[in-house]
Amino acid sequence: MTVADEHLDPLSGDPRLPTFFGAAWPQISSFDALLRREGPVRGLVGPRELGRLWERHLLNSATVAGLLPARGRVIDLGSGAGLPGVVAAAMRPDLEVVLLEPMLRRTEWLTEVVETLGLTNARVLRGRAQDVAGAIDADAVTCRAVAALDKLLAWSAPLLRREGRLVALKGERAPEELDLAKLALRKLGYVDAQVRQAASIDGIEPTHVVLATWEGTRVR
Known part of the structure; x- marks a missing residue:
């Protein structure tokens, strides 16, 4: 019995998944298989996470796709196992x-x-x-489970083009984190900061996403 078999994911084989992911489904399903086979061995995904890989990780990451710009470059900050960056690349x-x-x-x-x-x-x-700040920039920066919001804001600002957007996947405490980061938002030049609840499929809790637009100037 494999590690993946020991931690059966209730959403594996769910017929809604191919519909939700659409044209990206072949790549997403292959990514799921890679994560299940290699993730625990390579220290990328904990064995206990395999039973909720779809809900907690893949569907969670997929919610960024509709929040990204219509065109341009995205930097996935601290990409780790490829969440959400690989999912975003497949879907967009x-x-x-x-x-x-x-x-x-x-x-x-x-x-x-x-x-x-x-x-x-x-x-x-x-x-x-x-x-890499100064060597590469982007229209959006994505991140997931990397650091506290004030740090993410500071790390992302030098990577964003003017009017670029930070798209940070956060937990239920996202509104609290956003409130605590008010000073950092102002000093770093972010505007329109908000928490969005992004849905995936029925029965799955929406993902809390912090969105903030970098205006291109900083308060000294």
Whole structure:
């Protein structure tokens, strides 16, 4: 019995999934298989997470797709296992997605995933936000389970083009985090900050997403 078999995901085989993911389904289902087979072994996904991989990770990540710009480049900050960056790249082939990750073993994984899934619109870049600021910019920055919101705001601002958007997947405490980050938002030049509840399929709790637009100026 495999690790994946020991932690059967109740949503595996759900007929709603191919419909929800549409044209991206072949890549998403392949990514699911890769995560189940390699994730626990490579320290990317905990074994206990396999039973809720669809709900907690893949569907959760998928909610960013509709919140991204109509065109341009997206940087997935601290991409890790590829959540949400790989999912976003599969669902939004019209965007260029940069999977930014500082750890070598994770960039090796991400490179394998991009090649295996044939994500021609995605590329892997090793480094931290601080390392690549000024060398690359984007119309949106995505992130998930990376850091507290005030840190994400600071790391993302140098990567965003004027009127670019931070799209940060957060938990139920997102409104509280946003409230605590008011000073950082003002100093860093963000406007229109809000928490959006983004839905996936019926019966799954919506994802809390913090959205903030970088205006292009900072308060000194």
